[in-house]
Amino acid sequence: MKPISALRVSDLREIRFVLADIDDTMTVNGKLPAESYRALWDLHDAGIGVVPVTGRPAGWCDLICRQWPVCGVVGENGAFAFYLDGEHRRTVYHPAAPPPEENRERLNEIARRVYDSIPGTRPAKDQFCRLFDVAIDFREEPPLLGFDVAARVRSFFERHGACAKVSSIHVNAWFGAYDKLSMARHFLAERFGHDIGDREANRRVLFCGDSPNDEPMFAAFELSVAVANIERFLTDLSSPPAYVCARESAAGFVDLVQLLLEGRQSASRRRVGTV
Numbered sequence: 001m002k003p004i005s006a007l008r009v010s011d012l013r014e015i016r017f018v019l020a021d022i023d024d025t026m027t028v029n030g031k032l033p034a035e036s037y038r039a040l041w042d043l044h045d046a047g048i049g050v051v052p053v054t055g056r057p058a059g060w061c062d063l064i065c066r067q068w069p070v071c072g073v074v075g076e077n078g079a080f081a082f083y084l085d086g087e088h089r090r091t092v093y094h095p096a097a098p099p100p101e102e103n104r105e106r107l108n109e110i111a112r113r114v115y116d117s118i119p120g121t122r123p124a125k126d127q128f129c130r131l132f133d134v135a136i137d138f139r140e141e142p143p144l145l146g147f148d149v150a151a152r153v154r155s156f157f158e159r160h161g162a163c164a165k166v167s168s169i170h171v172n173a174w175f176g177a178y179d180k181l182s183m184a185r186h187f188l189a190e191r192f193g194h195d196i197g198d199r200e201a202n203r204r205v206l207f208c209g210d211s212p213n214d215e216p217m218f219a220a221f222e223l224s225v226a227v228a229n230i231e232r233f234l235t236d237l238s239s240p241p242a243y244v245c246a247r248e249s250a251a252g253f254v255d256l257v258q259l260l261l262e263g264r265q266s267a268s269r270r271r272v273g274t275v
Contacts, residue, residue: 001244004225004256011223012263014204017071017194018043019184019217020253021209022054024168025227028249030140036250037068039257044069046261051081051187053180055165055172055213058082059129065089072191077165077172077213078183079132083191092187094178100131103175107134110160110173114153120145121153124170133174140169147232165213168229172213181216196220208256210249215239227252 020026026036043050049071052064061075065082072083081092111134115121120143124135136153138145150166157164157173164173188194188205196202199222206223207214212233218224219239226241229248234240245252 001226001240002242004243004245004259007223007243007259007263009263011203012260015048015206015223015260015264016204017049017051017188017192017206018257018260019051019053019074019205019207019221021211021214022052022056023210024229024249025208025210026052026250026253028251033250035254039254041069042261043257046264048260049192051184053078053184053207053209053217055133055135055167055170057126057130057135058132060126062089072187074180074183074187076130076132077174078178078180079174079176081183081187081191083187092190094176094183094186096177096182097132098176107162107173107175110134110157110162111136114156117156118149118152120149132176133172135170135172137170166211167213168211179216180213181220184217185220206260208253209241212236218242225256227256 026032040050051072051074052070053074055077056075058075061073061082064070064073065084072081074081079094079097083090114136121136121138124137124140127135138150150171153171154164154166162173162175164171185196188196194201196205203222205221206225207217207221208225209217210227210229215237218241224241225243227245227248230241230244245255247255
């Protein structure tokens with residue numbers, strides 16, 4: 001991994017979209033600081049489309065797409081994307097996501113076994129507004145459990161045929177062959193005609209994350225960045241990010257946005273000077 005200061009101005013000036021995780025990437029201690037929200041507006045005002053790519057539930061994503069300065073949001077680790085079309089909220093479902101009701105009882109039964117088998121695990125408090133997955137809380141609220149416990153929860157779901165990913169706070173589990181990356185790819189293509197499978201198009205997207213459930217994104221994008229708290233997960237990652245921020249969580253995200261915007265402004269000044 002290289003420090004974000006190694007990002008080239010020639011790369012930064014081409015960025016059209018910033019995709020980013022939310023929890024412990026834009027937030028700190030569960031809060032979205034004013035600086036992070038201001039950074040989102042700064043990207044918006046610079047004409048850069050922001051797409052949060054999160055494990056958070058549909059209920060949260062409805063609010064995010066309506067009230068944040070974003071051009072869409074990918075939720076529940078890739079089951080869907082929401083965006084505003086004028087005053088109407090539109091939904092893009094992942095082609096591989098089964099109907100929400102199809103696996104609900106099956107997921108709930110596996111989750112009940114997790115709670116019985118692994119002490120301290122419990123449903124995430126945002127479970128009530130989820131459509132496709134179950135979220136097991138291990139670090140969002142006390143008692144805080146270790147990442148070794150999260151690994152046990154993930155393995156439990158996988159042994160029962162489900163997909164499962166560990167974030168910085170939850171273990172999310174679902175049925176269906178989708179993840180953050182495949183939904184981000186589908187959404188950008190469907191909504192904007194932007195095919196990240198094309199190398200030039202890929203280099204116009206920057207991703208920022210913080211945890212193992214972001215690994216497909218780290219692997220896919222040449223301009224992949226993590227905030228500094230990725231350090232605790234590096235031994236678990238086969239595909240680390242290309243760049244890393246000097247600071248953790250929201251502070252690192254804000255540093256990255258400032259560097260991106262300064263790089264674009266610098267490139268613009270150079271072009272004006274050569275006219």
